[in-house]
Amino acid sequence: MDARAVRRHFPILNQEVNGRPLVYLDSAATSQKPLAVIEAVDRYYREQNANVHRGLHTLSERATQALEEARAKVARFINAREPAEIIFVRNATEAINLVAYSYGARLREGDEILLTPMEHHSNLIPWQLAARRSGARLRYIPMNPDGTLDVTDLDRLITPKTRLVALTHVSNVLGTINPVAEIVQAAHREGVPVLVDGAQSVPHMPVDVQALDCDFLAVSGHKMLAPMGIGFLYGKRELLEGMEPFLAGGEMIAEVDLERATWAELPHKFEAGTPDVAGAVGLAAAIDFLNDLGMEAVFQHEQELVRYALNVLREVDGVTIYGPEPPRGGVIAFNVEGIHPHDLSTVLDQEGIAIRVGHHCAQPLTEALGVPATARASFYVYTLPEEIDALARGIERAKEFFAHGIRR
Amino acid sequence: MGSDANPLEALYREVILQHYQHPRNKGRMEDAAATIRLTNPSCGDRIELFLKTSPDGRVEGITYEGQGCSISQASASMMTERIRGLSLDEALELAERFHQMLRGDAEAAKDERLGDLVALQGVSKFPVRVKCAALAWEALERSIEQVRSPQS
Numbered sequence: 001m002d003a004r005a006v007r008r009h010f011p012i013l014n015q016e017v018n019g020r021p022l023v024y025l026d027s028a029a030t031s032q033k034p035l036a037v038i039e040a041v042d043r044y045y046r047e048q049n050a051n052v053h054r055g056l057h058t059l060s061e062r063a064t065q066a067l068e069e070a071r072a073k074v075a076r077f078i079n080a081r082e083p084a085e086i087i088f089v090r091n092a093t094e095a096i097n098l099v100a101y102s103y104g105a106r107l108r109e110g111d112e113i114l115l116t117p118m119e120h121h122s123n124l125i126p127w128q129l130a131a132r133r134s135g136a137r138l139r140y141i142p143m144n145p146d147g148t149l150d151v152t153d154l155d156r157l158i159t160p161k162t163r164l165v166a167l168t169h170v171s172n173v174l175g176t177i178n179p180v181a182e183i184v185q186a187a188h189r190e191g192v193p194v195l196v197d198g199a200q201s202v203p204h205m206p207v208d209v210q211a212l213d214c215d216f217l218a219v220s221g222h223k224m225l226a227p228m229g230i231g232f233l234y235g236k237r238e239l240l241e242g243m244e245p246f247l248a249g250g251e252m253i254a255e256v257d258l259e260r261a262t263w264a265e266l267p268h269k270f271e272a273g274t275p276d277v278a279g280a281v282g283l284a285a286a287i288d289f290l291n292d293l294g295m296e297a298v299f300q301h302e303q304e305l306v307r308y309a310l311n312v313l314r315e316v317d318g319v320t321i322y323g324p325e326p327p328r329g330g331v332i333a334f335n336v337e338g339i340h341p342h343d344l345s346t347v348l349d350q351e352g353i354a355i356r357v358g359h360h361c362a363q364p365l366t367e368a369l370g371v372p373a374t375a376r377a378s379f380y381v382y383t384l385p386e387e388i389d390a391l392a393r394g395i396e397r398a399k400e401f402f403a404h405g406i407r408r
Numbered sequence: 409m410g411s412d413a414n415p416l417e418a419l420y421r422e423v424i425l426q427h428y429q430h431p432r433n434k435g436r437m438e439d440a441a442a443t444i445r446l447t448n449p450s451c452g453d454r455i456e457l458f459l460k461t462s463p464d465g466r467v468e469g470i471t472y473e474g475q476g477c478s479i480s481q482a483s484a485s486m487m488t489e490r491i492r493g494l495s496l497d498e499a500l501e502l503a504e505r506f507h508q509m510l511r512g513d514a515e516a517a518k519d520e521r522l523g524d525l526v527a528l529q530g531v532s533k534f535p536v537r538v539k540c541a542a543l544a545w546e547a548l549e550r551s552i553e554q555v556r557s558p559q560s
Contacts, residue, residue, distance in 0.1 A: 018415075342451060342477035343420075346534060350416055358451040366452065372475045373452045401416065402425070402478075 020352030028378030040285035095218035095233035100126035109135030169201035174323035225286035230279025302330035330379035433488035484544035
């Protein structure tokens, strides 16, 4: 993959920040958007916009068609059996909340939900709330010191009380790629469904829900070149059909009288209110863009960057890197001895380098690492090795700055 | 700060780095009248502030524990030096002055009562760091509230 050619599709990358060329190393927080996506949204509002599924006029039909084509494209992208298994939501957080609420409604006191210590808050807090509502217990698959999951005792962790396993496919801090297929198999042997947080995997590698055999998959569009505000939940039809709606209102009903209502067919049962059609159109354009690159090529590009970055950063004295050896996701969390991540980020920002610092919405994990915060550099299709060199130079500059204080 | 001053040097004034590397009044206080623990949820900075007052209502002792960036830790350290001996009202007034300075109020920054704290004026140019500098002061304001509330 020629990342230099890919970059030309991303106008935002071609700018200076604080007088220096922008080095954007925060794609795990959100990706930048290619012109094809920006223009697809623009075209939608110029030519197609109308409300969907209700108008009988031509524009409404066009908008409805655009939404349903986007749904079919998403289904093909992750190899769902049918488009009706794709529910449009705002983001992975909303997708997980939908499952925690609607599937979580069947939880009873003493039931167990199995999670991991490396979950993003979006795959932790909804379960804490579901547990609080039902009296269910949260249990955790333990983690090895290298940031991989310890699945040796999986069969004992999945008990007759386990009602759901929910875990991230790729850690947003450690880059760990979890053995999801293996965990799904173990869970299914006990009849337990599995929710996979795909926010950090679907944008970066081929993901096939039938091959993984996961029961739910939650994804944010904005991390995969699409606009902010669109995401999707994949769910197996038989599970989605057995669940009550999450949000209620227009679009999600079959028949309504003053006392009661019956629910629309999938996927509309879970899509109350006017959807973000422009977002869905943008997501479809993003999927086209990624398919043109090829998801295997995207994955290989990021593996090369991760290997390169590990080599370069390990050469910098005082840098501690967290997480396992490659193959791993295109995120590298690290600390620089004697420099708090915030201070590092401020110095790097003056050099035009954008990284994320803090606990990355994974506070329990940061605590497990034994540090108050980490810095994180993350990569995507447009990231160049030179940008990793710039990061290393920026770290050296920060070290010099904080070692010698202010001169003059 | 000369006209060619690097924005980083305007932020990280020498006195800030000194307080970061050699914090004053850091540690727990067993007989505190008020103990307030605050975190900055967006970044994980933490502070625990201990406050003790004298019979005539002045700040007799003030210490802190915590972890965070240089700005948050230096702000806490410098605050404890400046606050000791002030009446609670004076301490609250100074906190208000400090917040005004962080909001970019140049007049407030001229207030001599701020002393060394004026070194943190540069933070106002870095909006995402204002919360770091303000954390200890919010803990101070809550501590004074706690001391004054009839329940405690």
